[in-house]
Amino acid sequence: MSERKHIKVTYSTLASPDPLLHEYFDESVVEAKAGFGKTFPMYINGEERTASQTFEKRSPVDLDLVMGYFQKGTAEDVNDAVATAKAAFLAWSGRPWQERVAIMRKAADLISERLFHMGAVMSLEIGKNRLEALGDVEETADLIRYNCDAIEQNDNFSRPLLSESDKHHNRSVLKPYGVWAVISPFNFPGALAGGPAGAALVAGNCVVLKPATDTPYTAWLLTECFRDAGVPAGVFNFVTGGGRSVGQTLVDHPDVAGVTFTGSYDVGMHILRTFAQGRYPRPVIAEMGGKNPTIISKKADIDKAAMGVMRSAFGLQGQKCSACSRVYVHNDVKDEFMTKLVDLTSQINVGDPTVKDNWMGPVANMGAYEDYKEFVADLHANGDVVFGGKILEELGNGYFVAPTIVDNLPLDHRLWKQEMFLPIVTVTGYEDMDKAMKMANDVEYGLTAGFFSEDDDEVQWWLDNIEAGVLYVNRSSGATTGAWPGYQSFGGWKGSGSTGKAAGSFYYVQQYMKEQSQTIVG
The missing domain is CATH 3.40.309.10 (Aldehyde Dehydrogenase; Chain A, domain 2)
Structure with missing residues (x-):
């Protein structure tokens, strides 16, 4: 197949796509269906992992269409993913931030390059029309790029503070937390998995992603993009399974330093309350729906x-x-x-x-x-x-x-x-x-x-x-x-959000980092 022209799809351009878009998408649907029915792994410490049981993913478009089989992860898998992320944290966070940005920009570019395949899979996995699906994939890439821009434009959030004299050197720096859990929803399986994961990673955290059981396929394709971009082993991990088993184990784990959750108000409030039972306060970025x-x-x-x-x-x-x-x-x-x-x-x-x-x-x-x-x-x-x-x-x-x-x-x-x-x-x-x-x-x-x-x-x-x-x-x-990154911030008030800080705007990526004041005299 000849190389495809890149076509950018946003939610505000859904009515006027390039004519080639439909040709590319139709081809990609055929290609995607040809690959259905396989068994897909989890991804822990840079290695593919299987569990003793799997669950099947059928398309809501056609319940006879088995898209694939995915691992029914266990608490042991979660514990291993958290442990390997914790072990990888020192090297990843200690790496020059410019290198992290370069790797994440490569991941965003791979997502854009794989736009049509990922869009076709997403359309069949969750029932999005072609333009909504392609928009979701492109938004994922743009969220990652937007957070890379924020790190670059702010010199990784290292800024001078006032000094008492020429001998005092005061500085504010932001540093990553450690292991970050991302629990993503079914409705935006690209943007609301890759966006938070990308923010956590570029900030220097290591990530364990647990997608909704309705959308493991899109999350696996996202995992491949992070892997192929050169995210080191252990820095990004992918586990699949139920919310009560895999998801709750992540939230309960004492070595998880922060959580991003998108989903219902009831589940989000449960996570906030559960996470607060730890040894000390830890950040929860929760987006919990709307009316x-x-x-x-x-x-x-x-x-x-x-x-x-x-x-x-x-x-x-x-x-x-x-x-x-x-x-x-x-x-x-x-x-x-x-x-x-x-x-x-x-x-x-x-x-x-x-x-x-x-x-x-x-x-x-x-x-x-x-x-x-x-x-x-x-x-x-x-x-x-x-x-x-x-x-x-x-x-x-x-x-x-x-x-x-x-x-x-x-x-x-x-x-x-x-x-x-x-x-x-x-x-x-x-x-x-x-x-x-x-x-x-x-x-x-x-x-x-x-x-x-x-x-x-x-x-x-x-x-x-x-x-x-x-x-x-x-x-x-x-x-x-x-909403689109950089054009509209996206975050809720009251029961719709836990932090008052919105994605795709000026204050988001900083939530994945904690502030440290440094004073040097001499």
């Missing part, structure tokens, strides 16, 4: 609002922590908005996400499929399901469901506040904007939020009062979704 609102003013451009909500509510089947799940629209424009939203949603093609014309794929797993059925039964009983609200068995042997719009759901109903993580959006009208703001803020989450208005004073009022970490105004490409 993201969009407020639409009577002064909004309704075409922008409808498009933005549709894309944010139903992209990746609503399985984004940033998905728009609640809409508050002024009563004067509600009918117009609902008509346009239903019309746009009716044009969504649901099906095999590797097919170019399909924008929505299946939900991730049986648990999500069953949750959808439970939620829509409740919504049919208590609100008006104006679109969707059904499973799509006719699409084949996968977890296909319809994008769902709900009106007139009582405001005290639990699903105004509970994260569903599914393609379901609830809509209500309002008369008073202050009351709409109060409803928008009245949840335990605070990740993303959207606003539509053509009035500058209203925009500023909204920016001053909304309680969330990532804000978008008049964004038709995604009312509450679509």
